[in-house]
Amino acid sequence: MVKLDKKAAGQDNRTATQLVRGGLRRSQFKETSEAIFMNSGFVYDSAEEAAGRFKGENEGYIYSRYANPTISVFEDRMRLLEGAEAAMATASGMAAVNSALMSFVKAGDHVVAPKALFGSCLYIIEEVLPRFGVEVTLVNGTDLDQWKTALSKPTSAVFLETPSNPTLEIVDIAAVSELAHKVGARVIVDNVFATAIYQKPLELGADVVVYSATKHIDGQGRCLGGIVLGSEEFVEDYLFPYAKHTGPALSPFNAWNLVKGLETLELRVEKQTDNAEKIAEFLSQSSKVKRVIHPGRDDHPQAELAKKQMRRGSTLVSFELAGSQEETFAFLNKLSLVDISNNLGDAKSLITHPTTTTHSSVSDDLKAELGITNSLVRLSVGLENVDDLIADLGEALE
Structure with a gap:
């Protein structure tokens, strides 16, 4: 060394x-x-x-x-x-x-x-x-x-x-x-x-x-x-x-x-988080979305702890659709701007279905305990225009 x-x-x-x-x-x-x-x-x-x-x-x-x-x-x-x-x-x-x-x-x-x-x-x-x-x-x-x-x-x-x-x-x-x-x-x-x-x-x-x-x-x-x-x-x-x-x-x-x-790390992360906060707010108002998870929101289960140890939330937003796995897949397949990928933190917005990808090796019982349901998706928000991202998500939800 x-x-x-x-x-x-x-x-x-x-x-x-x-x-x-x-x-x-x-x-x-x-x-x-x-x-x-x-x-x-x-x-x-x-x-x-x-x-x-x-x-x-x-x-x-x-x-x-x-x-x-x-x-x-x-x-x-x-x-x-x-x-x-x-x-x-x-x-x-x-x-x-x-x-x-x-x-x-x-x-x-x-x-x-x-x-x-x-x-x-x-x-x-x-x-x-x-x-x-x-x-x-x-x-x-x-x-x-x-x-x-x-x-x-x-x-x-x-x-x-x-x-x-x-x-x-x-x-x-x-x-x-x-x-x-x-x-x-x-x-x-x-x-x-x-x-x-x-x-x-x-x-x-x-x-x-x-x-x-x-x-x-x-x-x-x-x-x-x-x-x-x-x-x-x-x-x-x-x-x-x-x-x-x-x-x-x-x-x-x-x-x-x-x-x-x-x-460019700081510039990218700050901008991605700006986008993530706006997307989380949009998703929270949709009747097609059951719950939205983002550390920067007041409705996060550990919101006070997040504020205590983190300066801001995250570039990641997870949300659960009010539907089945088949309907969740249909939503993912309808997206035209956001890519389906298991990576995260990218300049491009990426979305994945954890229960069948990143956490597919985790037992069904543990996934259920952790709240990783068949209708949960994880969105890594990128640097695209946030209005374009919201439009893409909105169209896919409909």
């Missing part, structure tokens, strides 16, 4: 400046846009330098599976944005989730997580960890009493996402972190739906933050990527050695795409 001095990283507490200038490196050619270092390896001036590099006696790059200049720019820009001591990028969001957990959880440990998780995250918690002798407890993420009971014994890790996918449940990060730390647990928060623009888990007491950078950070449907952020101790002592030897490395080209995506 190559460290960057704070002056070179552009230490600045203004988000807009961090997103454009944070972690900036220039080669000897003094290019304006960040360079892409598409090489797999690096050369040394001498055998002694190579030996010293591997011993950690001198700083520099060794192999792009470990670290790469373009990837370092992305990691440091995200570190500054998140307010973290250290960061490590990965090939995808799920690689970030898996690495964050597997880098330190071991046989005999206890892990606690809410039931409301993305399907692949739930698979790691429910299926993968128990194979290695890890005890898992799932709770209702909005019920602090259940958290207290689950965290009444020594626990290694807490993993949660808030707002959750797809029902946008809000978990009290500060309260859960306080409970977790009392029993020695490290708190990992998937912050994809809120983004670092609206929510800072580390400031609320969490220890580690993970992202699928594929979503809002790229936000233009170009590439996969992920990142894990936390303390220098966690990244250097646990995460880096695990990732170095298991290989969930991010491509330098994808890292460059993500760096460029960060430059």
Whole structure:
């Protein structure tokens, strides 16, 4: 892992400046846009330098599976944005989730997580960890009493996402972190739906933050990527050695795409949220819609908590139609502007039917418990003209 001095990283507490200038490196050619270092390896001036590099006696790059200049720019820009001591990028969001957990959880440990998780995250918690002798407890993420009971014994890790996918449940990060730390647990928060623009888990007491950078950070449907952020101790002592030897490395080209995506992240997320709020209001007035879920609305079940820990709502709106699955499919198929896709956080508006796509692997009983019904859809609102989006949704509803 190559460290960057704070002056070179552009230490600045203004988000807009961090997103454009944070972690900036220039080669000897003094290019304006960040360079892409598409090489797999690096050369040394001498055998002694190579030996010293591997011993950690001198700083520099060794192999792009470990670290790469373009990837370092992305990691440091995200570190500054998140307010973290250290960061490590990965090939995808799920690689970030898996690495964050597997880098330190071991046989005999206890892990606690809410039931409301993305399907692949739930698979790691429910299926993968128990194979290695890890005890898992799932709770209702909005019920602090259940958290207290689950965290009444020594626990290694807490993993949660808030707002959750797809029902946008809000978990009290500060309260859960306080409970977790009392029993020695490290708190990992998937912050994809809120983004670092609206929510800072580390400031609320969490220890580690993970992202699928594929979503809002790229936000233009170009590439996969992920990142894990936390303390220098966690990244250097646990995460880096695990990732170095298991290989969930991010491509330098994808890292460059993500760096460029960060430059417009705040502008895009704010505009998408503006659109999402207007669409949520429109949907709430339709007789064809049974319920609308958006963290920025006063009728959200955890509206006060959302206001407490989030600066704004989200680019996501979930809503349940007053009809069957067949009628819901007919609505989706009638849309002409909004695309049917399981991705989110994109410049284009995307809609999906969670129970048959992103959460198809979740049991029917758990889906029913979480409110993921056959008529629930999740809309990721894009940058199109909001009147055009509302017209498309309205026509499909009719």
